[in-house]
Structures are given as C-alpha cells and as structure tokens.
Amino acid sequence: xxxxxxxxxxxxxxxxxxxxxxxxxxxxxxxxxxxxxxxxxxxxxxxxxxxxxxxxxxxxxxxxxxxxxxxxxxxxxxxxxxxxxxxxxxxxxxxxxxxxxxxxxxxxxxxxxxxxxxxxxxxxxxxxxxxxxxxxxxxxxxxxxxxxxxxxxxxxxxxxxxxxxxxxxxxxxxxxxxxxxxxxxxxxxxxxxxxxxxxxxxxxxxxxxxxxxxxxxxxxxxxxxxxxxxxxxxxxxxxxxxxxxxxxxxxxxxxxxxxxxxxxxxxxxxxxxxxxxxxxxxxxxxxxxxxxxxxxxxxxxxxxxxxxxxxxxxxxxxxxxxxxxxxxxxxxxxxxxxxxxxxxxxxxxxxxxxxxxxxxx
Numbered sequence: 001x002x003x004x005x006x007x008x009x010x011x012x013x014x015x016x017x018x019x020x021x022x023x024x025x026x027x028x029x030x031x032x033x034x035x036x037x038x039x040x041x042x043x044x045x046x047x048x049x050x051x052x053x054x055x056x057x058x059x060x061x062x063x064x065x066x067x068x069x070x071x072x073x074x075x076x077x078x079x080x081x082x083x084x085x086x087x088x089x090x091x092x093x094x095x096x097x098x099x100x101x102x103x104x105x106x107x108x109x110x111x112x113x114x115x116x117x118x119x120x121x122x123x124x125x126x127x128x129x130x131x132x133x134x135x136x137x138x139x140x141x142x143x144x145x146x147x148x149x150x151x152x153x154x155x156x157x158x159x160x161x162x163x164x165x166x167x168x169x170x171x172x173x174x175x176x177x178x179x180x181x182x183x184x185x186x187x188x189x190x191x192x193x194x195x196x197x198x199x200x201x202x203x204x205x206x207x208x209x210x211x212x213x214x215x216x217x218x219x220x221x222x223x224x225x226x227x228x229x230x231x232x233x234x235x236x237x238x239x240x241x242x243x244x245x246x247x248x249x250x251x252x253x254x255x256x257x258x259x260x261x262x263x264x265x266x267x268x269x270x271x272x273x274x275x276x277x278x279x280x281x282x283x284x285x286x287x288x289x290x291x292x293x294x295x296x297x298x299x300x301x302x303x304x305x306x307x308x309x310x311x312x313x314x315x316x317x318x319x320x321x322x323x324x325x326x327x328x329x330x331x332x333x334x335x336x337x338x339x340x341x342x343x344x345x346x347x348x349x350x351x352x353x354x355x356x357x358x359x360x361x
Contacts, residue, residue: 004016004017004019004020004353004354004357004358005354006347006350006351006353006354008351010338010340010343010344010347011340013337013338013347013350014335014336014337015335015336015337015338015346015350016335016350016353016354017334017335018328018329018333018334018335020190020192020353021190021192021193021285021286021325021328022190022285022286022328022329023285024285026357027282027285029357030282030356030357031062031063033356033357034264034353034356034357035059035062035063035264035265035282036063036151036152037150037151037152037154037356038150038154038159038227038263038264038265039141039148039149039150039154039156039159039160039262039266040058040059040063040148040149040150040151040265041146041147041148041266041277041279042056042058042067042069042079042140042146042147042148042149043056043069043146043147044145044146044147044177044293044295045142045145045146045147045177046145046177047069047095047147048069048071048077050095050097051095051096051097052070052071052072052097052098052112053068053069053070053071053092053095053096053097053098053101054068054069054070054092054095055067055068055069055082055090055091055092055093055094055095056068056069058149058151059281059282060281061281061282061283061284062281062282062283063151065151066081066082066083066090067079067080067081067082067138067149068080068081068082068091068092068101069147070101070112070113070114071112072111072112072113073099073112076113077140077142077147078112078113078114078137078140079137079138079139079140079147079149080114080135080136080137080138081114081135081136081138083135084103084105084108085108085116085132085133085134085135086103086105086106086108086119087105087106089103089104089105089106091103091110091135099112100112100117101114101135106119106120106121107119107120110134110135114134114135114136114137115134115135116129116133116134116135119133138150138151139153139154139156141156141160143160143164143172144172144173144175144275144295145175145176145177145295146277146295158226158227159227159228159262159263160228160262162225162226162228162230163228163230163260163262163268166230166249166250166258166260167258167260167270169244169245169248170242170270170297171297171298172275172297174297175274175275175295175296175297176295176296176297177293177294177295178294178295178296181294181296182291182292182293182294183291183292183311184289184290184291184292185289185290185291185292185314185318186283186287186289187287187288187289187290187318187321187322188286188287188322188325189286189287189288189321189322189324189325190282190285190286190287190288190325190328191265191280191281191282191288192349192353193321193324193325193328194280194288194290194317194321195261195264195265195280195349196346196349197317197320197321197324198259198261198267198278198317199222199229199231199261199345199346199348199349200222200231200342200343200345200346201220201222201231201233201342220232220233220234222344222345224344224345224348227262227263227352228260228261228262228263229260229261229344229345229348230258230259230260230261231259231260231261231345232250232255232257232258232259233255233256233257233258233259234253234254234255234256235254235255235256235257235305240256240271240272240273240301240304240305241254241255241256241272241305242255242256242272243272256271256272256305257269257270257271257305258270261345261349263349263352264349264352264353265279265280265281265282266278266279266280267279267280271301271305272298272301272304272305273296273297273298273299273300273301273302273304274294274295274296274297274298275294275295276292276293276294276295276310277292277293277294277295278290278291278292278293279291279293286325290314292310292314
C-alpha cells in the first residue's frame with residue numbers, strides 16, 4: 001500500500017503516513033512538488049508605498065528564491081527574478097526608488113518591466129541579446145491589499161475564485177494593513193501539522209474555551225473546493241456577525257467568520273472587522289514560521305465575536321500542534337483515521353498532498 005495514497009472515500013481513508021512529517025527526503029521533495037507549484041504570498045501593497053523596487057526572498061530558509069517586486073512608470077506591478085542574467089548577481093539588495101535596475105557587478109541594465117536594456121563590452125557577442133537576457137517574469141495576483149506569485153504558470157481562479165465570490169460583499173479593496181496588530185509565531189512543528197489543525201473545527205470544544213463560547217459548534221461546517229476550502233463559523237445571537245445582503249447564499253445566517261484555506265499554506269480569516277491573514281512558512285522538517293497579518297476595514301468591530309482574542313487561540317493551537325509533532329515520531333504511530341463528519345478539511349488536504357507527491361513517480 002502506498003503510504004501517500006489517500007482513499008477518496010473518507011469513511012475508509014487513513015491519514016497520510018507519518019513519513020510526511022518526519023522524513024527529510026519527503027521534506028525536500030515537497031519544495032518542488034508542492035510549494036514551487038502553488039501560489040505563494042509576497043506581501044501587502046504597503047511594500048511599495050515609499051519605493052518602486054522591493055527585493056525579497058520567496059520562502060526564505062526553504063525555497064530561497066530571490067525575487068523583486070517592481071512598479072513601473074505606468075503604475076503596473078511586476079514580479080521578476082532578482083538575479084542578473086549575465087553572471088547571477090543579485091540586482092536589488094534593498095527597497096529603493098529607481099527608473100531601472102542596474103547590476104552592480106558588470107553594469108547590465110534592465111527596465112522596470114524586467115527587459116534587458118544595455119550591457120557594456122558586449123558589442124562582439126553573437127546573437128545578443130535574446131529573450132534569455134530578460135529577467136524571468138512571474139505571474140502576479142492581487143487580492144485587495146495582498147500580492148501573490150507563483151514560480152510556475154498557474155490559474156489563480158482555481159485557488160482564489162470560490163473564496164472571492166463568497167466574500168464579494170465585503171470591503172476588501174478598502175482594508176488597511178495594521179502592523180501594530182500583526183505578529184509572527186515560531187512553531188516547533190512540521191508546517192503540515194499546523195495546517196491540519198487549522199482545517200478542522202473538531203478540536204474547538206476541547207482546546208478553545210473562548211472560541212467555543214462564540215462559535216456554534218453544532219452548526220460548524222466545511223465546504224470543499226478544488227484547491228481551497230471553507231469553514232463556516234455561525235455564532236450565537238449576541239455575537240458580532242456579518243451584515244450579509246439579501247440574495248447572498250448566506251443571507252439570514254449569523255455568520256461570525258469565514259475561515260478560508262488556500263492550498264498549501266495560506267489561511268484567510270474574514271471577520272466583520274476585516275481580515276486576519278495567516279501564512280505558514282516551513283523553516284525545517286519540524287519547524288515553521290506563521291505570520292499573522294491583520295487588515296482592517298471596520299475598526300469599531302475589533303475584539304468582538306470570533307475575531308477577538310486571536311493570540312490566545314494561537315497559543316492554544318501552538319501547544320497542541322507541538323505535542324502532535326512529538327507524537328508522530330513515535331514508533332507506535334504511523335497513520336490514523338478521519339472523522340467523516342468533522343475532518344473533511346484534513347482529508348481534502350491529504351488528498352492534495354498525495355496528488356502532488358504522485359507527480360514524482
């Protein structure tokens with residue numbers, strides 16, 4: 001039996017083999033098979049507030065891909081390789097304002113669309129320049145104030161469309177980044193264990209007393225899409241909920257939170273006050289970094305309902321996930337089973353992981 005084969009029938013399926021969390025070779029495989037073939041977060045529009053060139057490393061300590069976010073004279077945004085096509089030097093080393101990119105090694109120049117412009121001492125070079133002398137262009141997708149890219153050509157609709165249609169009534173375009181409310185957590189656990197914990201509400205009554213007092217666990221549900229899923233949190237009457245317009249599929253429901261996950265490592269938590277975006281970055285086989293970035297469109301509703309006390313909920317999740325990391329190393333545990341009623345989210349996640357790893361065969 002293939003340890004990474006997940007039965008499509010959740011009533012029969014076993015969870016993914018613990019090798020996924022404990023094997024260095026599987027961890028290395030996941031770089032190219034999972035993360036290099038999915039959409040990843042760049043940052044918010046505030047990155048280009050004072051500069052038009054912003055270099056960054058995509059998934060530092062994991063993919064380690066040097067990229068640069070560029071805004072040209074027309075206001076168009078580009079995401080390009082930050083590596084000079086001459087000898088591989090990094091082009092931009094820090095955020096700046098400039099009308100072009102100039103390599104500080106031998107003076108090769110590129111315009112703000114990443115196209116080759118000039119190179120000294122190359123007059124005698126045959127068949128020069130070619131397309132290969134331009135900077136590699138990466139796709140870019142903007143969701144409100146957030147930028148995303150991918151190392152390969154991907155259709156953003158497969159990942160984001162269902163989510164955007166569901167929350168189309170929200171003021172996403174008006175949300176503002178709040179650095180004072182954002183934070184970073186270092187977790188001593190494999191990235192996938194953190195994601196799995198997020199993908200089910202099964203643990204809420206056992207782990208999160210404060211959240212359980214707000215969310216109606218009995219009506220908590222999960223909806224599965226191709227590369228994302230939704231956990232719909234309904235609340236009790238006294239809790240802050242969305243003002244959902246008539247005609248929307250959730251009209252009449254007391255929705256306190258839309259918890260969207262996008263494969264493989266992004267969580268979009270929509271609350272009546274705004275968005276808490278969680279981005280999980282692998283930093284090692286048994287460690288990850290989780291960034292909580294907060295974007296607000298209605299400050300009057302902060303710290304009300306399901307979107308309050310997020311730090312406490314995170315601490316509770318972190319303690320559980322780190323214990324699971326210790327447990328999956330046990331010689332007495334290799335695979336578990338799924339609750340057909342409460343763990344459709346983790347089952348979906350494991351199926352996508354298995355599908356990605358299947359491409360290595």
